[in-house]
Amino acid sequence: MFIKTGLKKTLLLISLLCISLAAFSQFDQSALENRIRPDSSLTNEVHFNLYNFNYVRNYEYTNDFHDGYTLYGTQLQPQIVYYAHPNLAIIAGAFIRKDFGRNGVTDAKPLFSLKYHKRNLTLIFGSLEGGIQHKYIEPLYDFERTITNPVEYGTQLLIERKKFNLDAWIAWQKMIYTGEAAKEEIVGGLSTETTISENNGWKFSFPAQFLAFHQGGQIDMLKEIPISTVFNGATGLKLHKEINTNIKQVYTDNYIAVYKDFSPDKRRAYQGGFGMWLNAGVESKWGSLVASYWKGNNFISIKGMPLYESVSGNLYTNGLKQSARNIVSLRYAYQKELIPNLYLDVRFEPHIDLDNTDKQLQFNHSFFLTYKQDFKLFKVKKSEK
Numbered sequence: 001m002f003i004k005t006g007l008k009k010t011l012l013l014i015s016l017l018c019i020s021l022a023a024f025s026q027f028d029q030s031a032l033e034n035r036i037r038p039d040s041s042l043t044n045e046v047h048f049n050l051y052n053f054n055y056v057r058n059y060e061y062t063n064d065f066h067d068g069y070t071l072y073g074t075q076l077q078p079q080i081v082y083y084a085h086p087n088l089a090i091i092a093g094a095f096i097r098k099d100f101g102r103n104g105v106t107d108a109k110p111l112f113s114l115k116y117h118k119r120n121l122t123l124i125f126g127s128l129e130g131g132i133q134h135k136y137i138e139p140l141y142d143f144e145r146t147i148t149n150p151v152e153y154g155t156q157l158l159i160e161r162k163k164f165n166l167d168a169w170i171a172w173q174k175m176i177y178t179g180e181a182a183k184e185e186i187v188g189g190l191s192t193e194t195t196i197s198e199n200n201g202w203k204f205s206f207p208a209q210f211l212a213f214h215q216g217g218q219i220d221m222l223k224e225i226p227i228s229t230v231f232n233g234a235t236g237l238k239l240h241k242e243i244n245t246n247i248k249q250v251y252t253d254n255y256i257a258v259y260k261d262f263s264p265d266k267r268r269a270y271q272g273g274f275g276m277w278l279n280a281g282v283e284s285k286w287g288s289l290v291a292s293y294w295k296g297n298n299f300i301s302i303k304g305m306p307l308y309e310s311v312s313g314n315l316y317t318n319g320l321k322q323s324a325r326n327i328v329s330l331r332y333a334y335q336k337e338l339i340p341n342l343y344l345d346v347r348f349e350p351h352i353d354l355d356n357t358d359k360q361l362q363f364n365h366s367f368f369l370t371y372k373q374d375f376k377l378f379k380v381k382k383s384e385k
Contacts, residue, residue, distance in 0.1 A: 027288055027333045029132045031343035032146060034077065034372050038117040040086035044380045049093070051077040054369040055147050061362050063353060064317040065325075066307040071147050073099040079111060082380075089115045091126075095151050109151050122158040127151060129158070134167055134191050136209055139257050139277055139294065140232050142305040154188070163195035176220055183225060184217040187302065193238075201242040207255070208235040213302045226265035232302050233258045234277070248283045259300050269311045269321050273298030287334035296325035307351070326354035343370045 034051040053075040061068035079093025091114075097107040113126030130152035131145055154171035170188035191209040198204070210233035236255035243249055257275040261268050274297055281290035299310050306313055307327065312320035329351035336344050350363035 027290070027331070027345075027347070028283075028335060029135075031335060031337070031345060031370055032368070033129075033133050035129055035133070036079070036081055036089060036091060036115065036374075037122060038085070038087050038089040038115055039083060042083040043086050044382065045083050046377045046380060047081045047083070048375045048377055049077075049079045049081050049091075050371070050373055050375070051075075051079075052371040053077075053146075056367040057144065057147060057364065058366070059364040061307075061364070062360070063307075063356070063362060064314060064320050064322075065309060065312045066305070067314050071099070071144070072101065073097065073106065073147075075147075075150070077111065080377075081374075087116055087118045089117075091115065097147075111151070120159055120161045122156075122160070124156040124158070127153055128156045128169055128171060130156075130169070130171065134169070134189065134209075135193075136189075136191060136211070136303075137234055137255055137257070137277055139275055139296070139299070139301060139304045139308040140209065140211055140234055141303050144305070145303060163198070165191075165193050167191045176217055178219045179221055180219075181221045183215045183220055183222060185213070185215050187211065187213045201244075203238075203240040203242075205238045205240075206235075207238060207253075209233065211302050226267070227263060228267075229262040230268075230300070230302055231258075231260045231262060232304070236277075246285050248285070250282045252280065254278045257296075257299065259298070261300075268300060269319075270298035270300060270323075273300060273310060275299045275308065275325075287332055290331045290333075292329045292331065294325065294327045294329075298323050299325065322355065324355060328352050328354060341371055341373045343372075344368070345370070 032053065034049075036049055055074070056070070056072050058070040059066065059068045074097075076096045077093060079091050082090045084090055091112065093111040095107070095109045095111055096105060099106040111127045113124055113128075116123045131150045132141070132143060134141060152169075152171040154169060156167065156169040159166040168190045170186065173187055174182065174185040176182050176184045189209065189211040193205050193207045195203060195205045210231065213230045214228070216227040234255045234257040236253065238251065238253045240249055240251035255277040257277055259270070259273040261271045276295040278293045279290055280292075281288060294308050296308055296310060299308065301309055308325060310321060310323055310325055312318060314320070329349060331347065331349040333345065333347045338344050345366070345368040347366040348363065349365065350361055352359055352361055
């Protein structure tokens with residue numbers, strides 16, 4: 001009986017991984033990004049940048065590690081951009097989120113940022129190019145945060161070269177004043193990718209990324225709560241092959257992820273753990289298909305998708321521990337620019353928990369519409385001296 005069960009698991013895993021010939025860890029997210037950079041051709045101009053993200057994300061889940069629920073609503077980010085110098089842009093605006101089915105505005109935040117850009121380097125102070133734009137793998141950074149927590153404030157350094165990319169950032173999540181009954185919280189990380197070899201449509205690269213979270217402070221009133229410091233990291237190898245027919249490319253992205261609790265007073269269920277994140281997929285004119293396998297052990301994530309963790313945060317099973325996690329998923333996405341500046345993104349993502357005795361197929365599906373455009377308002381006339 002044991003041999004048959006193990007054989008079924010192996011065959012299921014092999015079947016899903018072979019469906020796509022090669023792999024990719026996650027879908028193309030570029031249509032959801034909104035990057036504003038200094039531009040020498042726009043110096044002294046004032047622009048209006050409009051970003052609108054509309055979302056439906058539904059989890060048809062009945063497991064112990066990720067609740068089943070639906071997110072349905074819209075986001076708006078209107079921003080005024082002043083291109084003060086060929087290398088400098090000053091930006092001010094607002095983030096507004098409205099969840100349908102609830103009265104009022106769900107969330108509203110101001111957006112301020114100063115961006116310095118020269119050659120391949122960008123320095124940002126204020127609201128960051130954060131969220132999915134950091135390009136973390138899903139066990140480290142949950143895609144859902146694009147909906148629930150897309151705004152990050154802090155400092156960011158970006159280096160974008162042909163064979164090397166770096167995103168180093170730090171964000172202040174919670175600042176406190178003297179005597180508050182709260183802990184200060186700070187999170188930061190680094191994401192890089194280095195191209196090792198590129199020839200005849202083949203690209204072989206080495207990604208490395210980490211996240212660190214710290215909760216503490218010296219001026220709060222919660223001295224009974226100890227300092228907390230947690231680390232997540234991942235590294236691996238990526239192999240891509242461009243085909244440029246109806247099949248655009250096939251690729252394989254594979255990672256080893258780690259978790260470590262560096263807190264002086266260890267209070268979490270596990271002090272360290274790891275995971276293996278293997279992917280197989282293809283990108284074509286009919287959409288993107290990605291097969292993924294997650295094998296985790298004692299893994300806890302700072303901002304990753306709850307499904308991959310070894311400790312549950314679910315409403316009714318909060319704190320439940322399961323050291324080993326084995327999840328196979330097959331994900332499909334269809335992405336298209338419907339008209340200029342309007343992007344459609346439809347996703348269907350079923351998975352099977354191999355450690356669940358009934359092996360029940362569960363899935364989430366998403367529907368996104370994104371509109372983004374930049375409008376020139378006027379040019380600032382400089383006074384002659």
